[in-house]
Each structure stands twice: as structure tokens, then as C-alpha cells.
Amino acid sequence: MTRLLALLALIATPGFAADHPQVPRFIDETAASGLQSVYAGEWLFMVGGGVSTFDCNDDALPDMVLAGGEGLASLWQNRSEPAGGLRFERTAASGVEMTYVTGSYPVDIDSDGIGDLVVLRVGENVVLRGLGQCRFERANEAWGFDGGDGWSTALAATWEKGADWPTIAVGNYIDRFQEAFPWGSCTDNWLHRPQNLTGIGQRFAPPVALKPGYCALSMLFTDWDRSGTASLRVSNDREYYKGGQEQLWHLPPGGDPALYTEQEGWARLRIWGMGIASDDLDGDGYPEYYLTSMADNKLQGLVKPAEAAALIPKYADSAFKRGATAHMPYTGGDLRPSTAWHAQFGDVNNDGWADLFIAKGNVASMPDFAKDDPNNLLLQRPDGTFAESGDKAGIASMRQARGAQLVDLNRDGMLDLVVVNRNAGAEVWRNAGPSVGHGLGGHWLGLRLHQAGANPDAIGARIEVRAGGRTWTRETTLGGGHASGSLGVQHFGLGAADLAEVRVDWSDGSISDWAKVGAGAVWRIEKGRPPAPVN
Amino acid sequence: MLHKIVLAMVMALGLPGLARAAEGRQVMVQWYQLVLELVRHTPTYSPPVASRAFGYLGVTGYEVLASGRSEMQSLAGQLNGLQEVPQSGASLDEGLDEAVVMHAAMAQTVRNFFGNTGPSGQQAMERMDAVTAKQVVAGLAGDVVARSEAYGRSLAQHVWLWSLEDGGAVIDNMGFPRQYTLNPVPGHWRPTSSIALQQTPLLPGWGGNRPFAMPTGTACRLPPPPEYSEDPESEFYRQAMEVYDASRTLTEEQKTIARFWSDDPMLSPTPPGHWVSLVLSLIEQDALDGPQAADALMRVGVAVADGFIGCWAAKYEYDTIRPVTYIKAVIDPKWEPLLITPPFPEYPSGHSSQSGAAAEVLTAIFGENYRFGDPTHEEDGIATRQFGSFTEAAQEAAMSRLYGGIHFRAANERGLEQGACIGAYSVALRTLR
Numbered sequence: 001m002t003r004l005l006a007l008l009a010l011i012a013t014p015g016f017a018a019d020h021p022q023v024p025r026f027i028d029e030t031a032a033s034g035l036q037s038v039y040a041g042e043w044l045f046m047v048g049g050g051v052s053t054f055d056c057n058d059d060a061l062p063d064m065v066l067a068g069g070e071g072l073a074s075l076w077q078n079r080s081e082p083a084g085g086l087r088f089e090r091t092a093a094s095g096v097e098m099t100y101v102t103g104s105y106p107v108d109i110d111s112d113g114i115g116d117l118v119v120l121r122v123g124e125n126v127v128l129r130g131l132g133q134c135r136f137e138r139a140n141e142a143w144g145f146d147g148g149d150g151w152s153t154a155l156a157a158t159w160e161k162g163a164d165w166p167t168i169a170v171g172n173y174i175d176r177f178q179e180a181f182p183w184g185s186c187t188d189n190w191l192h193r194p195q196n197l198t199g200i201g202q203r204f205a206p207p208v209a210l211k212p213g214y215c216a217l218s219m220l221f222t223d224w225d226r227s228g229t230a231s232l233r234v235s236n237d238r239e240y241y242k243g244g245q246e247q248l249w250h251l252p253p254g255g256d257p258a259l260y261t262e263q264e265g266w267a268r269l270r271i272w273g274m275g276i277a278s279d280d281l282d283g284d285g286y287p288e289y290y291l292t293s294m295a296d297n298k299l300q301g302l303v304k305p306a307e308a309a310a311l312i313p314k315y316a317d318s319a320f321k322r323g324a325t326a327h328m329p330y331t332g333g334d335l336r337p338s339t340a341w342h343a344q345f346g347d348v349n350n351d352g353w354a355d356l357f358i359a360k361g362n363v364a365s366m367p368d369f370a371k372d373d374p375n376n377l378l379l380q381r382p383d384g385t386f387a388e389s390g391d392k393a394g395i396a397s398m399r400q401a402r403g404a405q406l407v408d409l410n411r412d413g414m415l416d417l418v419v420v421n422r423n424a425g426a427e428v429w430r431n432a433g434p435s436v437g438h439g440l441g442g443h444w445l446g447l448r449l450h451q452a453g454a455n456p457d458a459i460g461a462r463i464e465v466r467a468g469g470r471t472w473t474r475e476t477t478l479g480g481g482h483a484s485g486s487l488g489v490q491h492f493g494l495g496a497a498d499l500a501e502v503r504v505d506w507s508d509g510s511i512s513d514w515a516k517v518g519a520g521a522v523w524r525i526e527k528g529r530p531p532a533p534v535n
Numbered sequence: 536m537l538h539k540i541v542l543a544m545v546m547a548l549g550l551p552g553l554a555r556a557a558e559g560r561q562v563m564v565q566w567y568q569l570v571l572e573l574v575r576h577t578p579t580y581s582p583p584v585a586s587r588a589f590g591y592l593g594v595t596g597y598e599v600l601a602s603g604r605s606e607m608q609s610l611a612g613q614l615n616g617l618q619e620v621p622q623s624g625a626s627l628d629e630g631l632d633e634a635v636v637m638h639a640a641m642a643q644t645v646r647n648f649f650g651n652t653g654p655s656g657q658q659a660m661e662r663m664d665a666v667t668a669k670q671v672v673a674g675l676a677g678d679v680v681a682r683s684e685a686y687g688r689s690l691a692q693h694v695w696l697w698s699l700e701d702g703g704a705v706i707d708n709m710g711f712p713r714q715y716t717l718n719p720v721p722g723h724w725r726p727t728s729s730i731a732l733q734q735t736p737l738l739p740g741w742g743g744n745r746p747f748a749m750p751t752g753t754a755c756r757l758p759p760p761p762e763y764s765e766d767p768e769s770e771f772y773r774q775a776m777e778v779y780d781a782s783r784t785l786t787e788e789q790k791t792i793a794r795f796w797s798d799d800p801m802l803s804p805t806p807p808g809h810w811v812s813l814v815l816s817l818i819e820q821d822a823l824d825g826p827q828a829a830d831a832l833m834r835v836g837v838a839v840a841d842g843f844i845g846c847w848a849a850k851y852e853y854d855t856i857r858p859v860t861y862i863k864a865v866i867d868p869k870w871e872p873l874l875i876t877p878p879f880p881e882y883p884s885g886h887s888s889q890s891g892a893a894a895e896v897l898t899a900i901f902g903e904n905y906r907f908g909d910p911t912h913e914e915d916g917i918a919t920r921q922f923g924s925f926t927e928a929a930q931e932a933a934m935s936r937l938y939g940g941i942h943f944r945a946a947n948e949r950g951l952e953q954g955a956c957i958g959a960y961s962v963a964l965r966t967l968r
């Protein structure tokens with residue numbers, strides 16, 4: 001009913017035709033922006049290739065760290081003018097310049113208000129403590145972080161109940177020393193939990209092996225059933241596991257992790273799992289999950305049990321029904337099946353319906369899969385179906401894409417796009433708004449959560465936004481995608497609404513009151529305080 | 536475990552005192568072990584495509600050994616379209632080394648058939664080639680090595696050129712036709728999956744391929760399945776209710792059986808690879824010599840390849856609806872089978888046809904009541920199953936499809952019968968004198 005009302009409201013609004021989502025115009029500003037980065041390498045770097053975005057110099061613009069594979073990872077400070085063209089400046093000796101980096105995720109580990117970075121590598125993973133002004137220092141030893149010696153390809157972080165530091169899950173891939181016969185050599189994933197040692201303070205405990213590991217390429221802590229405790233979803237690459245499947249882990253606070261079982265409703269699914277995206281697409285308060293693979297991507301929605309029955313983690317795939325399979329190229333003439341990597345929901349046209357970006361690219365030179373495999377931009381219609389618009393929007397690059405981020409890079413309220421490509425230059429596009437002839441763009445809202453003490457960015461909180469007769473629900477997560485993550489502003493498209501109400505379930509039992517916020521601005525939402533615009 | 540076995544076998548080749556003839560057998564077996572993985576990790580390798588590769592691989596290995604032995608008879612003239620194989624011009628005693636010939640032939644054949652595999656498969660083929668080549672040439676004169684490699688490659692090339700004309704060499708779009716008209720009459724196949732590629736059925740023309748040993752794809756025709764009906768008194772409805780009822784009362788043993796024989800593509804060596812895997816374990820268990828091992832692998836490869844051709848000819852002749860489609864429409868809209876329903880028509884069961892064919896061959900080789908364990912899926916955490924005969928194993932494979940909810944009884948039973956008929960053509964091949 002909610003969806004129907006919203007649909008009627010939108011149809012009645014000029015510029016919001018139900019069948020034709022407004023196509024945003026993405027302008028390739030890679031060259032003009034100064035961004036030059038390549039994720040380079042052969043077999044060891046056939047996966048990975050991520051980008052993390054977060055504001056590391058406190059100028060309210062997201063900066064970027066790009067993986068370099070055999071080359072150096074690099075940090076790019078965002079010098080874009082507000083609402084202007086994109087500009088980036090490489091920072092020398094920032095501390096991220098390491099080889100064999102597959103990806104990174106920003107997380108404020110020590111809650112000092114300065115973003116830290118967990119760097120995933122082929123070899124030892126590294127935590128970098130943020131020093132401010134986009135400088136970092138190695139903190140493995142100081143923080144007791146055992147970086148191991150694996151082929152790390154996924155990460156997710158959460159704050160368990162009562163914890164001052166995050167719990168970090170790291171997904172690992174093949175035993176890289178079994179290169180002559182890698183199948184069946186998936187290595188354990190790791191769970192880095194914090195501990196508080198008397199006289200020493202906060203550190204990470206030795207990592208717990210999450211057995212069995214099935215060659216994880218994406219992980220996400222998500223409170224899938226709104227129980228108040230996040231579970232860990234792991235998407236695994238069936239190419240290399242034996243007896244494996246997709247996984248969902250219980251993570252009771254302080255308790256041992258345990259896999260959800262068939263008896264608990266977890267159904268066996270075996271795909272070339274490469275990326276996880278999540279958002280509440282249907283407004284029921286529970287997230288849907290998009291899982292990328294090869295030629296067969298899944299859009300999973302929770303199957304609701306009969307009334308009064310407990311929720312079980314049973315999901316139905318609606319990708320085919322909703323036009324979101326993205327299983328083969330839609331432009332360029334290559335008719336072979338696609339290979340999908342990073343996936344991310346975001347409302348790129350601010351019409352109030354979350355859209356879906358998918359990074360595409362051949363693993364290497366697999367002849368049965370598309371070589372010219374364009375990235376997808378699936379625009380959601382009010383009826384929940386998706387319309388492919390990557391070519392019209394201008395992001396249909398044929399490079400071998402891997403990681404990416406949809407993020408507002410110039411604070412104009414429209415989500416821009418950065419994509420890391422394997423053995424080719426990364427690309428960045430500025431979202432210049434609707435294409436000519438498609439009517440006006442919708443309104444938008446940016447929310448930056450903050451709470452005092454631990455977990456300052458409120459990872460695991462649930463944001464509710466209501467406007468124009470609709471309510472959007474989103475949990476703040478850190479993880480998923482393909483070796484790529486973001487810390488910062490949560491972007492909401494509002495469609496025709498220019499005023500919204502916001503409240504936050506802070507995941508500690510407290511829920512803020514509804515508060516009014518105007519569209520077209522970024523608001524700081526701090527626990528216990530009224531919303532304040534961010535200048 | 537498997538990769539350790541293969542690496543150990545590679546290392547074993549270098550052991551002093553190992554007979555050169557035994558090395559030829561060992562080289563063949565280790566390439567097969569790699570192929571079982573390549574089948575699993577090469578996306579075009581659906582079960583019919585895999586069976587075809589096992590057929591040609593078997594012929595290649597067999598002809599390598601037959602070319603140097605008077606007690607073995609070439610398959611040229613016995614298999615459809617196979618012309619006289621190249622002659623070596625030298626004997627094993629005088630200037631050829633069997634292990635080098637075998638390695639060159641198998642390496643080339645594996646590359647020919649799995650050139651489209653992924654980066655890890657490419658790397659594995661290269662490593663296997665490099666390591667094995669180094670081992671097998673140790674201590675041999677350069678001219679012997681060169682002559683042997685050239686001859687091995689010429690045999691591989693002969694088989695490769697022969698294969699290109701069988702109708703199955705090109706697999707487009709993973710085997711799913713880009714255009715296909717469904718038969719609108721009730722009772723015919725409908726897509727069962729929400730996977731976009733699988734809205735058309737797999738390889739509808741496969742039944743027209745040139746078989747190996749049986750004369751044509753329709754040499755072992757089947758009677759039609761029970762007539763389609765939604766009448767509760769009909770045989771079709773009764774068989775559907777059997778699948779439905781079974782699914783609701785499955786024992787743990789029946790679930791284990793369903794999953795043991797599930798043999799899903801991309802997650803296992805596929806049904807034909809399952810039988811090849813079994814043969815490899817029997818070769819070791821019974822210490823078969825080179826000719827016996829090559830004979831068994833060739834006959835099973837031919838049988839399963841022909842099994843899929845014959846089965847596919849029947850599948851698209853009858854174009855029968857799957858249980859999941861029928862049961863959801865007629866009996867219970869919420870019903871879900873235990874196994875994933877394969878994306879092609881139901882009758883007969885492919886696993887049953889090719890298992891029946893493989894059992895026919897293996898019974899002829901090893902005997903009626905040969906007891907064995909089948910460890911095919913141990914690495915996937917599925918325990919070895921014990922059988923009292925190959926027929927018993929094939930019957931269990933057939934019944935597993937009913938437990939899994941993907942076939943009616945008629946498809947399984949007629950499939951086994953078709954397989955026995957097809958396998959007899961492989962049994963009739965003249966090989967070891």
C-alpha cells in the first residue's frame with residue numbers, strides 16, 4: 001500500500017514518469033580531475049582492486065584511497081569545488097603507499113574522530129591509524145592487529161554490544177602458494193575482536209579463524225532480522241571451494257561465531273560470489289541484498305513467515321522478475337555473459353528510488369565471457385523494477401572494472417562514481433544531473449551520523465527518513481561491495497519532497513525523536529542533539 | 536586432497552626404477568585428474584559437453600598406447616568417422632618413449648578441449664605440462680624426446696580434427712540458444728529457473744551430434760513417457776504424486792543419495808566426470824596396467840558421451856515438463872524440490888541414461904558383482920558410498936533424481952534402459968587382443 005500511494009504521488013508530479021526513470025548524466029572527468037591510478041597485476045590480482053572514500057582532511061569532501069595491486073596504493077585528496085568539477089591531488093607519503101594492496105576500508109577504530117584505514121593485501125594486512133590531514137601510520141603492533149599472511153579480499157566491521165573498538169572480519173581467498181592446483185585451497189577467514197587489557201588498554205585479540213573459509217570476496221555485517229545484533233554475511237567464490245556455499249554467521253556478543261544452518265532456514269546457495277550490496281528497497285524495514293556473480297546475479301528479499309512465526313534467514317531471488325539480472329552486456333555488441341564485481345545501491349537521480357551500480361569486467365581473458373563488458377546503472381522504477389541506463393548515463397566503460405564507490409564527491413547532492421579497473425586506469429565520473437529532456441531532478445538529503453564515545457560514526461545504526469508519504473530505512477554498514485567501502489555521509493533521494501523527518505535507532509536501545517530537516521543539505525545527526533546543517 | 540594426489544603423482548614420476556611403460560599410464564591418469572577439475576571450473580562444461588571431452592580424451596589415451604602395442608587394436612574404423620591414426624614410424628623399443636608420447640598427446644588434447652578455461656585452469660595446465668614434461672624426458676636422448684613429442688602431438692591433432700566435425704565443438708552462450716520457441720501445449724517443458732540464461736533449454740541440438748560408437752543418436756530410442764494429464768487417476772499424475780510424496784518424507788539417507796549423485800555442473804566433475812572419477816579410483820585400487828586403464832577410461836568416456844547424445848535426442852523428441860512445473864501448477868504451488876532442477880526437458884533422465892551406459896561398460900570390464908567404494912565427492916565433504924555392483928550404483932543414481940524432485944520415475948527407469956542399450960555399443964568395441 002505504501003508503495004502504491006507513493007507511486008500515485010509520483011505519477012501526479014511533473015517530471016516523475018513511472019516508466020522512464022530520469023537518467024542522470026555522468027561526465028567522465030578522469031583526466032581533468034588528475035586521478036591516475038592502475039590496479040595492476042596478473043593472477044594474484046585477478047580479484048580485488050578496491051577504493052575507499054572518506055574525509056581524511058576534515059574539509060567535508062570525501063578523499064579516496066585506491067588499491068594498486070603490484071603498484072603502490074595511493075591516496076587522493078579531494079580538491080573539488082563545491083558543486084564544481086572534480087579535482088584530486090595525490091598525497092605523497094601519506095602512509096598508504098604499499099604494494100600488493102587489494103582494497104581498503106575506512107573505520108574509526110580508536111574513536112578519536114579521525115578515520116583509520118584497514119588495508120587488505122596479498123601478504124600482511126595493515127591497520128593505519130589516522131593522524132589527520134590525510135596522514136597515516138602503521139598501527140599493527142600498537143593495536144595488536146595480526147595482519148597474517150594471506151590473500152585478503154573482503155572486510156566488514158561492526159561494534160558488538162558494549163565494545164569500545166570494532167570487530168573486524170577479514171575475508172581471505174585462495175592459498176596463493178597452491179598456484180599449480182588452487183582448487184579446494186580456500187583459506188580461513190579471520191575475526192579480529194577487540195580486547196581491553198589491564199595496564200595496556202584497547203587492542204585487538206589474536207584473530208579467531210572463521211572455519212570453514214570458502215574464498216570470500218565480500219563480507220557484510222548486517223542486522224538482517226532487526227534483532228539488534230548484526231550477523232555476518234559472506235559471499236564466496238565457488239570457483240575455488242569444495243563443499244562450500246554462501247554463509248551467514250551468528251555473532252553473539254562475546255560468544256563464539258557460529259554458522260546459520262539449514263535447520264535454521266539458511267538455504268544453500270552456490271555462486272561465484274563477488275560483491276554484496278544492501279538496502280531496503282521495498283520499504284518493509286528489512287534490507288534486500290544484491291549478490292554479484294558471473295552471468296547470474298541475485299537480488300534477495302527476506303521471505304516473511306506467516307504471522308507470529310519467527311523470522312528465518314530465508315530469501316527469495318527477484319532479480320529476474322525485477323529486471324536486475326544484468327547477466328550480459330546491454331551495449332557494445334559483445335553477447336557473451338557478464339562478470340560482475342562491486343555492487344552498490346544509491347539514488348543517482350534523487351527520485352526516491354534506490355538505483356543499482358554494478359562494476360563489470362572479465363576475470364582476465366575468459367573467452368566464454370564478455371570482453372567488452374560495460375558497467376551497469378540500473379535505475380529503479382516506482383514499481384520496483386529496474387531499467388538499464390548505463391550507456392545513456394555515460395558510465396558504460398569497457399575496462400575490467402573491479403571495485404567502486406557511488407559517493408557525492410563535490411557536495412552537490414548527486415552521487416558521483418569512481419571505479420577501479422584492473423590493468424587500466426581508474427575512472428571517475430561527475431554526476432551532472434538529469435539528462436536534457438527528462439525533467440527536473442529530485443530533492444536530496446545528506447546525513448552524517450555521530451555519537452560521542454565509541455563507534456563515533458554509528459556503524460550499525462538504523463536511519464529512518466520519511467517524506468512525501470514514504471519512509472526509507474537504512475542500516476549504516478561498513479563492508480560489502482568488492483574490496484571497497486565508504487565512511488561518511490548517507491545520501492537519500494527524496495523525489496518531490498523538499499522537507500523530511502529523520503530519526504535514528506542508535507543500536508544501543510536508544511531511538512531519537514523524529515526531527516525535521518530540509519532537503520538539499522547535509523545534516524549532522526548527533527545523538528541527543530537536534531540535527532545541524534554541515535557547512 | 537586431490538591436488539596433493541596429483542602433485543604426488545607428478546613427483547612419483549621421477550622415482551628411479553619406475554618402468555617407462557608404467558609412466559605412460561601414470562601420465563595419463565594424472566592428466567585425467569586435472570581434467571576432472573577443469574570440467575568443474577570451465578563454465579561451458581555442462582554435463583553433455585563434459586561427456587564429449589571424456590570421450591575424446593579416452594580415445595586419445597587409448598590410441599597412444601595402442602600405437603605401440605601389437606596386443607591393442609586401434610579404434611580407427613570402429614568409431615564413427617575416426618580415420619586411421621598417424622603411424623609413428625618407430626617402435627617403443629627403437630626410438631619412441633611411451634610416457635613422452637602420452638604426455639605430449641594428453642597435454643595437447645587437454646589444451647584443445649579446455650583452452651577456454653579460466654586463469655587458474657590455464658595456470659594449472661601450464662604447470663602440469665612443464666613439471667610433467669621435465670620428469671618424463673629425464674635421461675632420454677634428445678632425438679627420442681623430439682620424435683616422441685612430435686608423434687604424441689600428431690595423435691592429439693588427429694583426434695582434435697576428428698572432433699571438430701561432430702556437431703558439438705562450438706558452445707555459444709553457455710549452451711543456451713539465444714532464440715528458442717517453447718511448445719505451448721500443456722505437458723511440454725517450461726523454464727524452471729529465474730536465471731536469465733536458462734529461459735531457453737540447454738543444448739537442444741545435442742542429440743543430433745555424431746555419436747562415438749552407437750550408429751546414430753536415436754539408435755536406442757525410448758517409448759514415450761506417460762501421457763500428460765492433470766487427471767488424478769492418470770499415470771502422469773500418479774508419478775508426479777510419487778515425487779511430491781517422496782519429497783515430504785525423505786529420510787536422511789535419501790537426501791544423502793540425492794546429493795551424492797547431484798553432480799551439479801561448476802560444483803562437481805558433473806555426472807560423466809563422476810563415473811570417470813570412479814574409474815580412476817578403480818584403476819589404482821585394482822592396479823590396472825596401462826592398456827587396461829586406457830581401455831576402461833576410453834570405454835566409459837565413449838559410453839557417457841553417447842549416453843548424453845542418445846538421451847538428448849529423446850529429451851527434445853518428447854520435450855517433457857519438469858516435476859517442479861507440474862507440481863506447482865497442479866498439486867502444490869509452494870512445493871520446492873530438494874535439488875536444483877536442470878534447465879532442459881525431463882524425459883529421460885540424463886544421469887540415468889549415462890549411468891546406465893557407464894554401468895554396462897564397467898560391468899563388462901570388472902564383472903557382475905564387483906564391490907567398490909565411490910569416493911568421488913570426499914573433498915566436498917560427502918562420504919564414500921559402497922556398492923555391490925555397478926548396476927546397483929546406476930540404479931541409485933537414477934533413483935536419486937526422484938528423491939531430488941527433478942525427475943519422474945519413468946524418466947529414471949527408461950533412462951537406465953536406454954543407457955544399457957547405448958553402453959553395449961562401447962562394450963562391443965574391439966580393443967585388447
